[in-house]
Amino acid sequence: MKKILIIDDEVAVCSLLTKFLDRHHYDAKSCTSGTAAIALLRNEPFNLIFCDYRLGDMNGAELLEKIKILQPGVPVVFITGNAELQIAVDLVKAGAYNYLSKPLYPERLLELMGEIFDLQDAVVEPATPVKAIAANKAYVMGTSKYAKELYDNVTIVAPTNFSVIIYGETGTGKESLARLLHEGSAYRDGAFIAIDCGCLSKELAVSELFGHEKGAYTGALQGQAGAFELAHNGTLFLDEIGNLNYEVQTFLLRALQQKVIRRLGGTKEIEVNTRIVVASNENLAEAVKDGHFREDLYHRLNEFELFVPPLREREGDLPVFIDHFLQTSAAELKRNIPGVEDQAMALLLQYNWPGNIREMKNVMRRACLLTAPGHMISRKTLPPEILNYSGMEGLLGDMVADGTTGDYDLKNVALRAEYVKILEVLKKVKYNKTKAALLLNIDRKTLYNKLKLIEA
Known part of the structure; x- marks a missing residue:
């Protein structure tokens, strides 16, 4: 049975959480001060600690340092108010596992506990690449369930020579993740070369990927190595690979299968030892079905897949x-x-x-x-799309909710329908008001006036 310690200066909170955890078959103990918690930790091992940040005799940061000494490795989850989010972030950076904001919801509490205990029960064999990945301060890993799953998979595949497809929406950090794979691999001493396939024509793609010899085309005044040569004994990252010309895909498949390339306008075959990581914001399997992507190339690349969830998830x-x-x-x-x-x-x-x-x-x-x-950063420094998103979402949600007054007033019904349509279009164009006005067939000034009515 998992042992859980609850530390909170409110007796009622301790009692409530203890009874809740007992009902779910956990061995829960509680105390109302940091001093009492330290005494317990000196005598009993625990699998998990829930701790309020503000205690009578010490704060959460001070207690966290003592917990790390007394029982290193035990996950600590802090309970904070909404006004203490910055403090919670600092605690996570200092070594806390996560935090929960008040009020506490039973489903979220149990979900987080399940996540923690699943990690504890898993058999983990540390490897050198894990240290290399963890040491990369340029990439923020996050603490959510999605983040942990993603980096568990990165840790597994990084030391191999597998080709990897990274799926994710635009802006989710696919290139940074590819660099993380590179730094955790045996190729990390070689170069990391990134190519954006979305902006390459057929002719330019061949030259960029495989290089060219002098005179290969008009303006080729000297020979030049391509990405494969530059990434020899390193990693080649091909972003938005689904946009690559179908004929160029054939050249790419040959390079991957035979590990040799030939420069544009050249006859010499050059051996290359390059780890391939590609990224796409579209499903390549669907692109194969639609005839836009070679099936043999897809299977050659699809040795391992990583999915980067969008921030909204x-x-x-x-x-x-x-x-x-x-x-x-x-x-x-x-x-x-x-x-x-x-x-x-x-x-x-x-x-x-x-x-x-x-x-x-x-x-x-x-x-x-x-x-x-x-x-400190204030509300007035944020861009309009963030300010408008929050205000309109909440207000329109209230307007279309059941029980709104004036349901039988034709004017109110029409206004609600208009506001809902405005919000729908704004979401579609990512809150670009100029585009929204064009789609709604009204001028920008009229749209602004209607938004002011919503917010009034």
């Missing part, structure tokens, strides 16, 4: 990403920006991030630029 990771981009942007701008105000943080957490990590990075850089040194 990674709610538990949002505070970690927000804090990371805050720190990197503040460092870039050489400004002391201590954190994010609660109201601004709430807006950032509610937004659906259609541009994913790339969009978040830009939003945080902009916010840092507009924030005076020594001040």
Whole structure:
């Protein structure tokens, strides 16, 4: 039976959680102070600790350091209020497993516990590449279930020479993940070469991938090595591979199968030892069915797949990403920006991030630029799409909910239908008001006036 320790200065919370966990067949104990918790930890081992941040005799950060000494490796989950999200992020960075915001929901509590105990029960064999991956501070791993599954798979496939397909929406960090695979592999001492296939014509693609000899085409004044040669004993990352010309796909298949390439305009075959990682925001299996992608190439590349979920499906990771981009942007701008105000943080957490990590990075850089040194990021530094997204979503949700007054008023019914259509179009164009106005067949000023009515 798993042993769980609950630390909270409110007796009622301790009692409630203890009874709840007992009913679900866990051995739960509780205490109401940091001192009492330390005494328990000195005498009994625990599988999991739930801890309130604010205790009477010490705070969560102080207790976390003592827990790490007394029982290193035991997962610690902090319970915080919404106003303490920045503190929770700092605790995760200091070694806490995760955090839960009040009020606590039973389903989320049990889901998180199951996730933790599944990891504890799994047989894990540490390998050198894990250290190489974990040491990469440029990539933020996150703490959610999705993040852990993704990096477990990265750890498994990185040390191999498998070809890997990375699936994910635009802006989810597919190239960064490919670099992570490279750094955790036997190819890490070689070069990492990235090619965006989405912007390559047939002629340019052949030259970029395989190189060319002098005089191969007009303007080829000297010979040049291609990506395969440059990535010899390293990793070649082909982004948006689904856009590659069908004929070029044939050349690529030959290079992968025979491990030799021939420069454009040349006759010499050049041996290459290159690990291939590709990325796509479309399903390549469907592209094969549609006749846009070679089936033999697909099977040659599809030795392992990784799926990067969009930010809207990674709610538990949002505070970690927000804090990371805050720190990197503040460092870039050489400004002391201590954190994010609660109201601004709430807006950032509610937004659906259609541009994913790339969009978040830009939003945080902009916010840092507009924030005076020594001040926290406020609501007024956020772009309109984030401000409007939160306000309209909540208000329109109320308007179409059951029981709204005026259901039989024809004017109100028409207004509600109009507002719902505006929101639908705004979502479709990712809150670009110019595009929305064009689709709605109204001018931009009229759209702004209608949005003001929504927010009034």
